[in-house]
Amino acid sequence: xxxxxxxxxxxxxxxxxxxxxxxxxxxxxxxGYMVFVAYANYAIINYNCGGRPCYEVPGTSYLSPxxxxxxxxxxxxxxxxxxxxxxxxxILWVPLGFRFTCYYYRGAYYKGxxxxxxxxxxxxxxxxxxxxxxxxxxxxxxHRYFLYLGIVFILIxxxxxxxGLWFDGPNGPGTQFGIGLxxxxxxxxxxxxxxxxxxxxSLRHLIGGRKDVLSDSPLRxxxxxxxxxxxxxxxxxxxxxxxxxGFVDLYIRLCAKGVWTDWRIL
Numbered sequence: 238x239x240x241x242x243x244x245x246x247x248x249x250x251x252x253x254x255x256x257x258x259x260x261x262x263x264x265x266x267x268x269g270y271m272v273f274v275a276y277a278n279y280a281i282i283n284y285n286c287g288g289r290p291c292y293e294v295p296g297t298s299y300l301s302p303x304x305x306x307x308x309x310x311x312x313x314x315x316x317x318x319x320x321x322x323x324x325x326x327x328i329l330w331v332p333l334g335f336r337f338t339c340y341y342y343r344g345a346y347y348k349g350x351x352x353x354x355x356x357x358x359x360x361x362x363x364x365x366x367x368x369x370x371x372x373x374x375x376x377x378x379x380h381r382y383f384l385y386l387g388i389v390f391i392l393i394x395x396x397x398x399x400x401g402l403w404f405d406g407p408n409g410p411g412t413q414f415g416i417g418l419x420x421x422x423x424x425x426x427x428x429x430x431x432x433x434x435x436x437x438x439s440l441r442h443l444i445g446g447r448k449d450v451l452s453d454s455p456l457r458x459x460x461x462x463x464x465x466x467x468x469x470x471x472x473x474x475x476x477x478x479x480x481x482x483g484f485v486d487l488y489i490r491l492c493a494k495g496v497w498t499d500w501r502i503l
Contacts, residue, residue, distance in 0.1 A: 259356040266349030269476070273483055277303065280486050281323050284310070286494050292324065294492045294499060298400040298411045299419045301486040302426055304328075305397050335387040336479070338380035340438045341471050381439040391434055394427040404501075416503040419492065422485055429481050433474035436467025 280303055284291050290310070292301035300307060304324050312322035336342050347353045354361045369377045401423035406413025434440075445451050445461035452458060467474065491497040 255356075255358060259359055263348040263352070263355050266345050270346060270349060273479060276483050276487075280483075280490065281325050281329070284324050286490070289493065290324075291490045291493050292486070294419065294489055296405045297417065297419065297499065298403045299423060299489050299492070299499075300397050300400070301489045302394055302397065302423075302482050303486045306393050331383065331386045331390060334379070335383040335434075336475075338377050338383055339475065340380070341475050343377060345472075381443070384434070384437050384439045384443075387434050387437075391427050391431050394430065398423040398427055415501060418500040418502065419488060420502075422488055426481060426485050429474065429478040432467055433471070433478040436464060436469075436471045436474055438468065438471070440464055441468055 280291075280301075284304070289295070292304040292307070293299060306328060307324065308327050310324040312326075316322055348355055352362050369375060398420075400411070401420045402414060402416060403411045404413050404415045404417070405411065441461065441464045444464055445457055448454070448457070451461055488497065492499050
């Protein structure tokens with residue numbers, strides 16, 4: 238098998254012989270994640286808008302995906318008194334765990350935050366390679382199990398999108414069918430999350446990765462091809478779906494505050 242020698246410059250962290258702007262990608266990854274993390278923390282902590290929740294819009298059934306499913310906004314009796322509690326505390330670990338252990342996200346934040354490596358053929362800040370066989374990186378191997386929970390959340394958010402088509406009416410809250418701009422925004426959310434989730438590498442392996450001849454199972458091959466097609470744009474759907482969740486929360490938040498008015502189409 239032929240091989241290619243990659244020229245490396247002797248030296249420490251950041252040393253390289255590249256002539257391009259190799260630092261641009263890890264920098265954009267770092268900034269992109271930090272912007273979302275900053276907003277997500279703000280939204281989670283500031284969920285009260287003048288005595289009413291920021292994650293719901295009065296007169297509608299809109300619910301921010303950052304707070305769905307809304308189990309409780311009060312700390313359970315068993316919750317330690319020294320630990321802060323927010324409306325997302327009991328559910329946040331699922332989407333966070335799914336994305337944190339995602340194969341694409343690993344490669345991205347390894348570059349942008351750990352500089353491991355910062356880019357191809359660029360010196361690293363450490364001289365040993367642990368792989369993902371020791372703690373804490375051994376945790377990354379649970380990604381396939383977070384996938385199953387992630388699919389459940391897609392179904393929950395799809396139900397939220399359906400509930401977003403119901404508004405307060407003469408017969409009570411959430412009894413009148415209608416379509417608002419927020420309804421369409423909520424419908425797009427599980428679709429974009431589905432494009433990301435169902436292009437997961439673990440799902441691709443689950444469907445056909447252990448089978449030698451996929452053509453023997455036409456249905457499985459069709460599913461495998463579908464997941465493979467989504468997987469080719471896994472990075473794109475990862476970024477779009479992540480920021481879209483933030484946009485949905487922002488839209489509902491501003492409508493709840495009265496800054497924006499939800500446009501009722503039907």
